[in-house]
Amino acid sequence: MTELVFRALSDESEFPLFDRVTTLPTSGVGExxxxxxxxxxxxxxxxxxxxxxxxxxxxVARASFWGPPDAEHPSALDFFDFDTVETGTALLEAAYAALVTPDYHAPIGDRPEYNLxxxxxxxxxxxxxxxxxxRVEAAERAGLIFHVERLTLRWEREYxxxxxxxxxxxxxxxDDQVLLDLLADIVTGSLDAWDRRELRTRTPQDVAAEALAMVADMPGGRDRWRLGHDSSGELVGMVMPTRNSRSATIGYIGVDHRHRGHGYAYDLLAEAMHIFAEEGEPFINDNTDVxxxxxxxxxxxxxxRVTGRRMLFS
Structure with a gap:
């Protein structure tokens, strides 16, 4: 049998090779x-x-890694297809070995995160x-670890x-300090998998600072960010509407753990949706952990409405 060769593309002229993969699922997985x-x-x-x-x-197999335009290293793996689990595993092992160099760094994690x-x-x-x-078997054989399954969600104006x-x-x-203090209170007791994972080794203040930096780096700016206050004037939560490279999205939303149980997340999300609607946004794409x-x-x-799901491995 002809020996397998694993390699990166040499230049943009080879991009058409990626779509010549012999085995693609027809079930919608990976689409x-x-x-x-x-x-x-x-x-x-x-x-x-x-x-x-x-x-x-x-x-016979393909894997594409993505990173922001100014990034030195890729931060995500998104397309991953193969003819056999063994081939897929070997491709991931070769790619990760080449891309995760000693100086590797990305916004999240110590190697690219696989989005299934x-x-x-x-x-x-x-x-x-x-x-x-x-795909789960190939990823795990290559050493990746499952972290969370997320719902992919979408709102459209017609809804x-x-x-x-x-x-x-x-x-x-x-005032960023007010926001940071609130974020630190929000991540305390959070059900979000990323928050919970980070809190195992870091303080709420550090996790809050990273969350703020991540949303601030998104292309939507910060003019839409809002703090929510109850009838007594007490600060109870926040929402950070923004944009990613494709659409409007909620960068972060949360209620202070001392004010949970009153349904304030609904009020915060509704406010963000009105802000986007006033700007003429036709839809909002979001996600949350299962x-x-x-x-x-x-x-x-x-x-x-739920439009899909996504598993994350790293």
Whole structure:
């Protein structure tokens, strides 16, 4: 049998090779809202971060890594397809060994995080479950560790706007220290998997500072960020509406742990949705952990719809 060759693409002229992979799932597992070719044309990928496995002239596996335009290292793996689990595992091992150098650094984690995109009903469909299970097995054989499954959520204007809160008042964020102190209170007892993981080794203040920096670095700016106050004027929560490279999104939302149980997350999210609607945004894309049932319930009650799921490994 012809020996397998694992390598990165040499330059942009080789991007078409990526779509010549011989085995692609038809179940929707791994699908993105845009094709690799479209994303590559927009400059989302660098040839040195796009890997293929070749058996002769046949592309039998592929893996594409992504990072922000000014990043030195990739921070995420998003397309990952193969003919067999063994081939996929070997491709990931080769790619991670080459890309995770001693000086590797990224906004989150010590190596690129694998995003496994899934249909919303993947567990109920045998074809989708088989395709997902194969990717999970290949990732774990290559040394990646599962962290969380997340719901992919979307709101569109045609779904209707919720009423604006009558029990909270909102003010812009003008003092980062006030926001940092609130964020530190919010992450305490958080059900968010990333917050909980970081709190194992870091203080709430450090986790809050990183969350603030991450949202501040997004292209949406900070003019929409709001603090929520109850009828007595006490600060109870915050919401950080922003934009990523594709759409409007909620960068962070949270209620001080001392004020949970009153449904304030609904009020905060409704305010953000009105801000976006006033700007003419046609839709908002968001996500939340499957394990964060209270927040998932808020998204559902306010009118978001589940469009898919995503597993994260690193």
């Amino acid at each position: 993105r809202s845009r094709t690799f070719a479209d994303l590559a044309a927009d400059g989302d990928y660098r040839p040195a971060w796009v890997w293929i496995a070749l058996r002769g002239d046949e592309v 995109f899934l249909p919303a009903d993947w567990r109920e469909r045998p074809d989708a479950k088989a395709d997902a299970d194969a 209707g706007l919720p009423p604006r809160s009558t029990r909270l008042t909102f003010s812009p964020v003008t 394990g964060n049932a209270p927040m998932a319930a808020v998204f559902d009650r306010i009118g978001y």
